[in-house]
Amino acid sequence: MSGYGKPLPRITPDNQDFWEAVRRHELRLQRCQECGRFRYPPSPVCPDCLSERFAWTQVTGRGTVTTWVVVHKPYFPSFADEIPYHVVQVELEEGPRLTANLVDVPNEKIRVGLPVEVVFDDVTPEVTLPRFRRAR
Amino acid sequence: MTDAATRTIRDRTAIAGVGVSRFSLRAESSPMELAVQAFKAALADAGLDRDAVDGVAINIGWPLGVDYDRFAEVVGLRLRFADQTWTHGRFVGPSLQHAAMAVASGLATCVACVCAVSFTQQRGLLGGPGDFEGTREEGGTHEENPVYGLTAPAAGAALSFRRYMALYGATSAQLAAVPITFRRHALLNPQALMQKPLTLEAHQRSRWIVEPLHLYDCCVVSDGAACVLVTTAERARDGARPPVLLAGMQGMRAGRDEFLFGLPGLGIGKQRRFRYTPTDDELLVYRMAGVTRQDVDGLYTYDAFSPLVLFVLERFGFCGLGEAAAWVQDGRIGLGGALPMNTSGGLLSEAHVSGWNSIVEIVRQLRGECGTRQVEGARVMQWATAWGDSLVFRR
Numbered sequence: 101m102s103g104y105g106k107p108l109p110r111i112t113p114d115n116q117d118f119w120e121a122v123r124r125h126e127l128r129l130q131r132c133q134e135c136g137r138f139r140y141p142p143s144p145v146c147p148d149c150l151s152e153r154f155a156w157t158q159v160t161g162r163g164t165v166t167t168w169v170v171v172h173k174p175y176f177p178s179f180a181d182e183i184p185y186h187v188v189q190v191e192l193e194e195g196p197r198l199t200a201n202l203v204d205v206p207n208e209k210i211r212v213g214l215p216v217e218v219v220f221d222d223v224t225p226e227v228t229l230p231r232f233r234r235a236r
Numbered sequence: 237m238t239d240a241a242t243r244t245i246r247d248r249t250a251i252a253g254v255g256v257s258r259f260s261l262r263a264e265s266s267p268m269e270l271a272v273q274a275f276k277a278a279l280a281d282a283g284l285d286r287d288a289v290d291g292v293a294i295n296i297g298w299p300l301g302v303d304y305d306r307f308a309e310v311v312g313l314r315l316r317f318a319d320q321t322w323t324h325g326r327f328v329g330p331s332l333q334h335a336a337m338a339v340a341s342g343l344a345t346c347v348a349c350v351c352a353v354s355f356t357q358q359r360g361l362l363g364g365p366g367d368f369e370g371t372r373e374e375g376g377t378h379e380e381n382p383v384y385g386l387t388a389p390a391a392g393a394a395l396s397f398r399r400y401m402a403l404y405g406a407t408s409a410q411l412a413a414v415p416i417t418f419r420r421h422a423l424l425n426p427q428a429l430m431q432k433p434l435t436l437e438a439h440q441r442s443r444w445i446v447e448p449l450h451l452y453d454c455c456v457v458s459d460g461a462a463c464v465l466v467t468t469a470e471r472a473r474d475g476a477r478p479p480v481l482l483a484g485m486q487g488m489r490a491g492r493d494e495f496l497f498g499l500p501g502l503g504i505g506k507q508r509r510f511r512y513t514p515t516d517d518e519l520l521v522y523r524m525a526g527v528t529r530q531d532v533d534g535l536y537t538y539d540a541f542s543p544l545v546l547f548v549l550e551r552f553g554f555c556g557l558g559e560a561a562a563w564v565q566d567g568r569i570g571l572g573g574a575l576p577m578n579t580s581g582g583l584l585s586e587a588h589v590s591g592w593n594s595i596v597e598i599v600r601q602l603r604g605e606c607g608t609r610q611v612e613g614a615r616v617m618q619w620a621t622a623w624g625d626s627l628v629f630r631r
Contacts, residue, residue, distance in 0.1 A: 107382035141374030170447035212402035
């Protein structure tokens with residue numbers, strides 16, 4: 101039993117391949133095999149062409165911060181010790197955006213347009229979360 | 237000008253009466269008790285008997301509010317039309333539209349839109365551990381993502397405003413004009429919960445909730461209820477009060493270009509990035525009502541967080557994209573200004589009755605009952621939200 105007390109991803113048939121890849125430290129998104137577009141969050145069909153054919157395709161993990169916030173109110177007891185903490189949205193080079201945290205950037209240094217790259221945080225023996233750091 | 241919708245529903249239905257419960261910052265009554273107070277007040281206002289009501293439209297269900305079935309049992313209704321939306325304030329407009337459509341189509345003759353909300357008794361449900369919406373496949377509708385500590389609707393508005401600031405140079409001090417203006421309105425409204433003036437200094441000094449939103453950019457956490465009685469225009473003309481006609485409406489938008497708390501094109505979550513300008517379809521409500529934006533004597537919106545007020549102004553073209561933060565300065569959205577907004581104080585300063593308190597205010601304004609906060613000569617008023625639904629009301 102780990103001491104990680106924060107909410108964990110809810111694994112579903114649609115997203116389990118995403119989380120299994122992340123556990124192997126690979127960032128993979130669904131890519132439509134008809135029109136070639138990437139999509140996230142996971143879904144059973146391509147929202148552009150409605151094709152069911154997709155492949156879990158590795159992405160570069162590079163992107164930019166498109167927006168961020170700093171949470172000051174302790175909505176969740178398990179995050180209370182980290183207040184004030186930030187949450188960012190990152191637009192990947194392939195297009196889709198992920199919500200995450202940055203691992204090495206203080207709140208006051210975050211800005212829209214900051215180049216970042218994915219890192220993998222093994223928060224429990226079973227679960228890894230993608231987060232981001234300043235691009236190297 | 238000859239849309240099917242224009243021909244079928246313009247001015248066919250009207251609001252015959254409105255009522256509210258006592259508003260409170262503490263849990264003093266159950267949501268059901270509040271709902272009953274508002275319902276009886278609306279019946280008295282309309283001069284209608286309980287048995288005249290044969291439909292109910294509920295916006296906020298249990299446990300924040302009351303469900304249609306229990307409400308009907310408690311107040312002895314015999315319903316032939318019942319409607320209940322997802323428990324979210326975004327459904328104020330759609331709920332009122334359902335009521336109007338039910339009446340216009342003959343499914344009911346008088347629908348009571350009832351909204352009771354007890355936020356003080358259910359704090360854990362909003363952004364706390366009891367808020368399970370963020371665990372939806374994939375993510376909550378305000379971009380909640382509990383895994384990363386993004387757990388509350390306020391965070392969604394903060395995500396949008398941060399990006400808006402970066403794109404257009406808007407500032408928190410500019411945003412403050414919204415809650416400051418609505419607080420001035422609340423000071424003219426005896427039933428408003430916030431009765432102390434708000435200054436720019438106090439706004440800027442107030443604690444952050446989710447940065448860049450300060451405490452005063454977030455709505456009152458309160459208990460209260462409101463009831464709006466919708467019937468045919470013909471019946472309403474025979475009522476105790478001047479009818480307020482539902483002149484035009486348009487539905488809530490959804491899709492990948494929509495993020496509830498930001499304009500299309502802003503680039504939050506799944507939204508594409510582009511420069512939004514309202515299309516004819518986005519402005520259907522005016523065409524249906526047979527009015528123009530210039531005819532609107534007051535605009536009312538869901539102001540749970542102050543950036544939403546900026547977004548609705550741009551969504552409906554009252555100002556251009558990225559201009560709203562400057563546009564709301566110098567009293568423009570205040571009483572006596574070019575476009576008075578949320579003249580009761582809104583969710584930011586009157587009470588958070590999910591927005592129904594603003595529908596009640598529209599009705600009272602159009603009936604000329606608002607005393608020192610009356611918009612002189614008000615004839616046309618609009619409800620509109622950042623997510624695109626709208627109704628135009630006229631007397």
